[in-house]
Amino acid sequence: MRVAKTDTIAGLPAGLARSIVRKFRGREMVSEAVADLLEGTGYEHETVLAELEAAGYMEKVRVDTDGDVWWDSTIQGNALAMASFGKPISRKTADRLVAGLVERAQAYNGDPGKPLFIGTLRVFGSYLSPGIDPLGDVDIELTYGRRITGQTALAGYTRASGRSFGTYFDQLMWPQTELVRHLKKRSAFINITLEDITRITDTFDTIYSIDQDPGAVPPPADRTLIGR
Secondary structure (H helix, E strand, C coil), X not given: XXXXXXXEECCEEHHHHHHHHHHHCCCCEEHHHHHHHHCCCCXXXXXHHHHHHHXXXXXXXXXXXXXXXXXXXXXXXXXXXXXXXXXXXXXXXXXXXXXXXXXXXXXXXXXXXXXXXXXXXXXXXXXXXXXXXXXXXXXXXXXXXXXXXXXXXXXXXHHHCCXXXXXXXXXXXXXXXXXXXXXXXXXXXXXXXXXXXXXXXXXXXXXXXXXXXXXXXXXXXXXXXXXX
């Protein structure tokens, strides 16, 4: 998904709308979580989330015992969270990015020390339309599972990264964050989603599968995929 900085989304500047849904992506939070983003803008967090909900980018997921409403981003909201404001890229460049992505997936799954394994990578969106050139970006669905399930071992792996984390949640999510960063390799033109894309499209192509990779370390017998 590609939008312009001058666009308006749910009554908000596109950049601000993207920042809000990015904050909720992958985690449920109360509306006050975006207070810092709205400080000095004149927007009220409850009104903003209501407008984003009406436009299909956010949804209420529950009301807790204190009466606070908890929110999450929708599939459409996650697409906005991944949206880029950059210039389009040529199909030749997109092909190169996809080839590099597959190589990095092979390298990751070939490393027995990694705590996760990549199940599949599926490309969808404009990349699958040969007549579209240039392209906005390359949209990829990632599924993955755990090789390491023990919390002590996972915590040890995270500590070994030498990184500091702003929140305990960020610390817990480091293996997934590391995997996505490895695959993207800082490319602003590769959008990776953990959503089940069959909920929004029936047009996709599997560009990588661990089952078809002879160099991959075999996944655990219980390979329940958690990256949906």
